[in-house]
Structures are given as structure tokens and as C-alpha cells.
Amino acid sequence: MKRQLTQILGLQGVIVKSKKNLEKALVLEVESQSKTPACPTCKKPSHRLHQNHWHLIKDLPWGETEIFLKVNRRQFKCNHCQKPFSEELNFVGKRKKYTDRYAQWITEQVVNSNLLNVAQRNNLTESEVESMINQISQKKLPINLKSLKRLGIDEISLVKGQGKFIVVLVDLDTGKLIGLVPERKSKAIEELLKSWGSEILEQIEEVSMDLYKMYKSVFRKLCPEAVITADRFHVTKLLHQELNQGRIDQKRTALELGIEPRSKLFSSLKGGKYILLRSEKDLKQKQKEKLDQIKETSPQLAIMHALKEEFTEIFEKCKNVGEGTIKLGDWLIKAEKFFPKTVQTIKNWFGEIVGYFEQKTTQGIVEGINNRLKVIKRCGFGFTNFYNFKKRALLFWHLVDSLA
Structure with a gap:
């Protein structure tokens, strides 16, 4: 026995x-x-x-x-x-x-739930659960970054509606969160990056980011050998915003027309926002008919929509930097009249944007992690303390590996 x-x-x-x-x-x-x-x-x-x-x-x-x-x-x-x-x-x-493995088991429950529920479910006090989380954090964190080659950076709001953002750092090869910065300021980001050590920073080969100049300045300074890639989907977002603004402007223009043409234009534009923004190949037959109606009544929107489709095709079909650079340059000439803000942004970030054609790197993994972080916030009923959120988030991605 x-x-x-x-x-x-x-x-x-x-x-x-x-x-x-x-x-x-x-x-x-x-x-x-x-x-x-x-x-x-x-x-x-x-x-x-x-x-x-x-x-x-x-x-x-x-x-x-x-x-x-x-x-x-x-x-x-x-x-x-x-x-x-x-x-x-x-x-x-x-x-x-309690045993170490019991503390790990409780911590696993917390990262998928919230502290109070886990405490009640296991006949523990909240302070006991918090102590277990701290114990496991000390053993499993900080994270080993020796294999880090490609880094993604973005931000999310810790407390919704307050305009305060925390910075999210992701290993693009493993698809895991590797760091959080308490504020979106260059000094704070530099402080965390420097804590990794020069050896780690020197081995980073690529950094993917949105169109935020401060991020570019920080990495140009600390990782001068790394290739910086601007996320194509953030550029597409700007393009969509200008296309939608064009739709709104057409509605305003319709007010100056006679009753019959005004009614026809309003009728064609009604409910057309997402039809214009969505990829044409993904539209259903009725949506395609609606799109044709919009193009017929608004030649300007027809041109803007065609330019939007061409932009998407460039990024989906170009196979190398040379081809992508030439086609994007030609597109800029045609689009400047219709998408002035987007064109200017692309010119400002041209080198970083065409870098996409080399590795096809996007912020998709980072956006997925941001969505998971929002779920962790909801499970924890929100976090006012950044460091508690940081521990909970990092353990979510790295506790399982450590247990293995």
C-alpha cells in the first residue's frame, strides 16, 4: 500500500x-x-x-x-x-x-480566470493565491530571450477610456508575449530594452511596428542593424479611412444637387460603407450589384475603390522587393490626388513599408496577442495595477512551457 x-x-x-x-x-x-x-x-x-x-x-x-x-x-x-x-x-x-506544484496549479487557474473565483473555489484566501502567483513568477520570469530574432511592437489600453497605453512586445517567431512597458514613452521602452542586454539587442534582425515614429526612433537607436518593417495592414487602415471619408464627402456633395440626382446618389451610397471597404472578391452577388450602383453614380468613388483594390493586389502578389517597390511607386503617382494623406504617409515610411516584400512580416500575431490580453483584462475584472497585469499576462504565455 x-x-x-x-x-x-x-x-x-x-x-x-x-x-x-x-x-x-x-x-x-x-x-x-x-x-x-x-x-x-x-x-x-x-x-x-x-x-x-x-x-x-x-x-x-x-x-x-x-x-x-x-x-x-x-x-x-x-x-x-x-x-x-x-x-x-x-x-x-x-x-x-503548499507544494510548488500546487502553487503552479493554482496559478494556471488564475491566468485563465480571476483571483477571487480561484480563491473561493479552492478554499484559499486571496492573499494566499497572490503569494502563489508571486512565487511562480519569481521562478519562471524573466523570460529567456536568447533565441529572439524578430520582434513585434504595439500598444493596448490598460484602463479603457483613460487614454493611457501600455506597450506590447512579442517574439514573432514563437508567437508569444515577451514584455510589457507601463507607458508609451521612449524612455520607458528604452529602459526595458536595455535591461535585456546588448547581446540580445544586437541579435534582433527585424522589428515590425505600426506607423508610430517614436517606435522607429527607439529601434534605430538601440538596434541599428535590425530591419524595420511597417505593418501593411496599418497602411491599409489609413487607406480605408480616406476611402470612407470620400464616401462621406460624396454625400455632402449630393446636398448641392437637384432633387432627382441627389436622391439617386443617396440611394446608391446608403449601406455602402463596408461594401466599398471589403475586398471585391469576397463580396456576394447582391453586394457586387450594390458596388456597381455606387460606381455608376459616383465616378470618384469608382476610381478610389479601384485604387484600393490595386493596393491590396500589390501586397498580395508581388514576390520580391524590386517588383513591390516599382509597383508601389507607380501606385503612389496615380493615388496622390485621391488619397493624399495615405500617399504622404507611405512616402514617409517607404523604406519600412517595402520591407514587407522581403519577409512578408505583418502585425497579425501581435494583434492576436492584443486580443488575448483584452480577455485577460476582462477575466480579471480590469487591472489598475500594471505590474499585476504584467505578471498575469507573461505567465499566461510562459507557464505551460515551464511546466513542460
Whole structure:
């Protein structure tokens, strides 16, 4: 029976000596198999038992049954240096009332839920759960960045409606969050990047970002050898905004027309926003008929829509930097009259935008992580403390790896 309980318990180097049944709980008396632990001072093994110190600690439940371990953290006196010491137990920290794996199990629940619910579900206090999260954070963070080659940067709002943003840093190759900065300021971002060390910064080969000049300045300064790629979808977003503004302007222009042409133009533009913005190949037959109606009544929107479709095709079909650069340059000449803001932005970021044709890097992974971060915020009923959110978020992506 003892051997079976030892196997079920599954703690390496630990054997079960006895068990005691309680209501909905089981107490297992366990001890370390090692008879001669090493002295932490002189590293010599010792077998002189000085004192016994018994503790009751919580372990992973067996189904509906709570498991407690009665552990003897023995104190020895070193044969060599004569100093007393308590043996190290690899499954429980000093002065902890729970095993390390129990703390990991609770932390896993928290990153997918919220602290209060996890505490109530496991008969714990919120402070106990918070202590477990801190313990696991100290063991699993910071993250190993030795393989970092491609970095993505973006931002999200920690507290909605307050205009305060935190910066999100992502490893584009692993698709995992690797850092959060408490504010969208160059000084704060530089501080975090410098904490990684020059060796990590020098090995970064590419940085993908939106069209925020400050990000470009920071990485030009700290990672001068890295290729900076502007996200094509942020450029497309600007293009769509100008196309939609063109639709709005056409409505305003219609007010100056006679009753019949005004009515015809209003009728064609009504409900046309997403038909204009969506890729034409994805439209259903009725939507295509509506698009044809818009083009017929507004030649300007017809041209703008055609330019929008051509822009998308350039990024989807060009196979190298040379081809992409030439076609995008030609597009800029044709589009300048109709999309002045977008064209100017592309000119300002031309080198970073055409870099897309080299690696086809986008912010898609980063946007996916941003969406997951918003879910974590909702699960935690919002976070006013950045550092609590940072721990919770980083553990979500890296706790599973550490357990493996």
C-alpha cells in the first residue's frame, strides 16, 4: 500500500510512510529518501540528525479529495563544519504551506480566470493565491530571450477610456508575449530594452511596428542593424479611412444637387460603407450589384475603390522587393490626388513599408496577442495595477512551457 501511495503521489525522492483518512481529505506522512543531505556551507554530506521539524502542507487534490502532506524537514549538524542546517526539499519552499506544484496549479487557474473565483473555489484566501502567483513568477520570469530574432511592437489600453497605453512586445517567431512597458514613452521602452542586454539587442534582425515614429526612433537607436518593417495592414487602415471619408464627402456633395440626382446618389451610397471597404472578391452577388450602383453614380468613388483594390493586389502578389517597390511607386503617382494623406504617409515610411516584400512580416500575431490580453483584462475584472497585469499576462504565455 505504501509503495502504491508513493507511486500515486509522484514526488521524486519522496516516500509515503503512512496515511490518515479525514472527511473529504487525506493526510500522507512523507519523508525524503536521502539519508545524508549536503551541508549548504561546506557542501559535505552529513548524517547527524539534530532535530525533527514536522509541517502540514497542501498538495494537488486527488479528484474531490484534498491531499495534505505531513512533512519532516529534518535539521542536521554538519560533521565537517559543525554548523546546523535544515535539509532542502525540492518540492516545497521554505516556510511554505503548499507544494510548488500546487502553487503552479493554482496559478494556471488564475491566468485563465480571476483571483477571487480561484480563491473561493479552492478554499484559499486571496492573499494566499497572490503569494502563489508571486512565487511562480519569481521562478519562471524573466523570460529567456536568447533565441529572439524578430520582434513585434504595439500598444493596448490598460484602463479603457483613460487614454493611457501600455506597450506590447512579442517574439514573432514563437508567437508569444515577451514584455510589457507601463507607458508609451521612449524612455520607458528604452529602459526595458536595455535591461535585456546588448547581446540580445544586437541579435534582433527585424522589428515590425505600426506607423508610430517614436517606435522607429527607439529601434534605430538601440538596434541599428535590425530591419524595420511597417505593418501593411496599418497602411491599409489609413487607406480605408480616406476611402470612407470620400464616401462621406460624396454625400455632402449630393446636398448641392437637384432633387432627382441627389436622391439617386443617396440611394446608391446608403449601406455602402463596408461594401466599398471589403475586398471585391469576397463580396456576394447582391453586394457586387450594390458596388456597381455606387460606381455608376459616383465616378470618384469608382476610381478610389479601384485604387484600393490595386493596393491590396500589390501586397498580395508581388514576390520580391524590386517588383513591390516599382509597383508601389507607380501606385503612389496615380493615388496622390485621391488619397493624399495615405500617399504622404507611405512616402514617409517607404523604406519600412517595402520591407514587407522581403519577409512578408505583418502585425497579425501581435494583434492576436492584443486580443488575448483584452480577455485577460476582462477575466480579471480590469487591472489598475500594471505590474499585476504584467505578471498575469507573461505567465499566461510562459507557464505551460515551464511546466513542460
